[in-house]
Amino acid sequence: MNTTVIAAGTWVRGSIQGDGDLTVAGRVDGEIEVAGDVTLEGTALVKGNVSGARLVVRGAVAGDLSGSTAVVLEDGARVVGDVRAPSLGVGDGALVRGRVETSDAVGSRPASKATSRAPERPAPAARPAPAARPAPPPPRPAPRVEAPKPVAAKAAPPPAPASPPKPPPPVVPAMKRGAKVGLKKKAAG
Amino acid sequence: MATTILAAGITIEGELTSDDELEIAGTVRGKITCKDALTVASGAVVEAEISAHKVALAGSVTGNVVAEDRVDLQAGGRLVGDVRAARLTIADGASFKGNVDMDV
Incomplete structure (x- = not known):
């Protein structure tokens, strides 16, 4: 029984942290920071940053997602915030608004602890223009x-x-x- | 099931509100409100104001406990705080320090 479950009728206002896996089907207003895997079910509503090993999201999140192994956004996921993980999966029906970054595990781990901006590798295809700026x-x-x-x-x-x-x-x-x-x-x- | 389980190794700091059953084996600091049965397992550490329908304590609790129905302080359980409940049992081997308020 190493999995922590926040059931649908439960509301946590505050931080959740520690080892082990976590499944949220209820509501969490606060930071989630666990060493194990995190599953946010379809009924989950999380306001706060979430970090764990492998995050599977089917619910709503207003906050940054940081997975040291992977982040998987499945059908029903509604994410407003940045997503960062070495491996990322976005399924059909998942909604995301924010910066998405698949970075090396090495680069992302130290960064994932705090609100990190250091190892920025902004979408290379999106803006290769910066070189042109000095000219104007x-x-x-x-x-x-x-x-x-x-x-x-x-x-x-x-x-x-x-x-x-x-x-x-x-x-x-x-x-x-x-x-x-x-x-x-x-x-x- | 709609049981909320807080496993050992997990810490919640803040307020925990539940309409359904709640099982705590980890650590909680803050406040717990449960409309159903609350179980504080052996090894759990709770430093919180507790309000629930029914409470079973086998772990360590620091804080006042209010239960609509009953409070069972089980063997190995430790409670420092006041208890207000309709019914209260304290098992042999449990430790308790605090006041008891029952409807007499």
Whole structure:
């Protein structure tokens, strides 16, 4: 009798933690952190993060799921939160809203303890664009080139590191902003 | 079955409410409300206010116990706290420290 069962008529407000397996058919408002497997039945309603070895979900969860072995979302599962496990299964009829990550067991274990963000490996297919970001800055050079104040020179450099090829012509609007900011900072300091 | 079972090795901190039977072999800190029978098994550690229809204690309980029907403190059981119940039994070998309030 190593399996803990939270039956349908039971409501836990608080944390559940420890060894052994856990089956929830009732309601839990709080953290679930067990070493064994966790099964959330169709009638389960969990508000809180759930972590265990292998999570099988058929019920509703508002919180992050973290399985050190696997997470299986079956028909009836409604998950609002991030899902992380080395092995992930999403069945037909399961609903998920959140970030899903299948990471190596090595990477996920230390992370799974706290609310982790360290080993992020965001959907590679989704956004391979980040490399393109540094390019955009140059398009600002406003044609009005006047008032070469020394302050402007100071203000201009910040954007420069991203794109070095434009030292002299400071942009007028940027100048004003920079100058104001500089003044404010000085005033504040 | 609709029995809630809290196995040994599991700890719940907070409030536990159940409409059906409740069996505790692990640890609970907080408050327990059960509309049916509550069983605290041998080896269990409960530090909570307990309110149930019927209570059987074979483990360690610290906290007040209120039962509509009865409280059975079984051999090996340990209870530190007040008891309010219609009926109470204390088995030989059980330890108990607290007040008893029965409808007289």
